[in-house]
Amino acid sequence: MANIKTAPEGFGALADPTRRTIFERLAKKPSAVGELARGLPVSRPAVSQHLKVLKEAGLVHETAEGTRHIYRLDPRGIAAMRDWLDAHWTSAMEAFREFADRQQHDEEGRE
Amino acid sequence: MANIKTAPEGFGALADPTRRTIFERLAKKPSAVGELARGLPVSRPAVSQHLKVLKEAGLVHETAEGTRHIYRLDPRGIAAMRDWLDAHWTSAMEAFREFADRQQHDEEGRE
DNA sequence: ACTTAACGTAAGTGATATCTTACGGTAAGT
């Protein structure tokens, strides 16, 4: 099971638009830092800082190839966030359905 | 299908610890604002502001009962975030598995 | 009608986040 304690960090990590773009870029293809910086409206050091946040959240994994640092998505971090959402989704689903049904029933009774 | 364009807003909404606590509280039981403020280390207006963010992210739904405003989780917003994660999870899973296999193979060859 | 309860919003403040430029370190190429 994925470590659910790291899930909250993930939300903070994906809260920033630039980091989401990086995340989506890595989903398509593992990339180096400079490679990511090209095509982004921020500097290369900024990308490094974003990758650090993503890494500490357990969402990406880093490996070195010479001086190049290759980053790729870590599915375990993503799974942790999914699990966190799922843990609440079920109860929310039931409660909301019950509420929606009652809401509809009340409106029908009023017509 | 849930509107995937609202998903990113959700990450920002759940990035704050206090909002996550509110979120978890609502998962257990729909509640009014003052009711939520009790037991939280922040003021009632702060809770109102947090609920506004959660609402704009599509994560909660508001209904009025007299002067009391009842908030409950909106499963559609949660589903949107889940879908966003799932969209990247699959490709990340495959790429990472391939990477991990190759990594292990390399290490075996070195022994 | 008056009071009370519950809530949202405005304004201001302190903390945090994100960005930049500057710098230092490591590995590869010549």
Next chain:
DNA sequence: ACTTACCGTAAGATATCACTTACGTTAAGT
């Protein structure tokens, strides 16, 4: 050995965020 490529970190500036107090509104109770 020297240069070049690639990267992380430090320091500082600006923008954004979360919080508080003060205020106005609406609905219920007496």
